[in-house]
Amino acid sequence: xxxxxxxxxxxxxxxxxxxxxxxxxxxxxxxxxxxxxxxxxxxxxxxxxxxxxxxxxxxxxxxxxxxxxxxxxxxxxxxxxxxxxxxxxxxxxxxxxxxxxxxxxxxxxxxxxxxxxxx
Numbered sequence: 771x772x773x774x775x776x777x778x779x780x781x782x783x784x785x786x787x788x789x790x791x792x793x794x795x796x797x798x799x800x801x802x803x804x805x806x807x808x809x810x811x812x813x814x815x816x817x818x819x820x821x822x823x824x825x826x827x828x829x830x831x832x833x834x835x836x837x838x839x840x841x842x843x844x845x846x847x848x849x850x851x852x853x854x855x856x857x858x859x860x861x862x863x864x865x866x867x868x869x870x871x872x873x874x875x876x877x878x879x880x881x882x883x884x885x886x887x888x889x
Contacts, residue, residue, distance in 0.1 A: 784849070790879050791844055794871075798857050801838025802886035808833045809881075810859050812869055831867060833859035836886070844873060 811830040812818065821829040837858040844854055859867045872878065 787876050790876055790883065791846075791873065793883050794873070794879050795842060795844055797883060797886055797888075798836065798842040799838065799840050800888050802836045802888050804834050804836070804882075804885050805887055806885055807862070808836075808859075808885045809878075810867065810869075811872075811878075812867075813872065816869065818867075831859075831861045831865075833861055833867070835860040837866075 809830060810833045811824065811828050812821070814826075814828055817823065817827075817829040821831055823829055837860065839857065842855060842857070854870045854873045856868045856870050859869070861867060
């Protein structure tokens with residue numbers, strides 16, 4: 771693969787990543803429901819009591835709602851998010867989970883956006 775073609779793929783990846791970040795900000799500002807539930811994982815090392823753990827030891831739960839935060843903002847540095855701020859998900863039992871999402875996990879963000887029904 772030529773260097774030009776590889777650079778084109780990387781540029782397209784960065785454009786898609788930026789688009790997903792913008793859509794995620796909008797999602798948090800509006801809030802959303804997840805009729806089919808959304809898989810949410812706490813950041814590595816944060817393991818609240820009572821939650822299941824995946825094969826890597828990370829705590830996770832199924833969310834059915836993301837609370838709206840009209841002032842939510844991702845803080846961008848040069849080509850990365852330097853702070854994502856906490857968001858609040860609600861699980862099936864009504865428990866509120868406040869966590870900073872992994873904004874580098876573009877795959878998870880895309881799945882979350884696809885699963886969302888806006889409030």
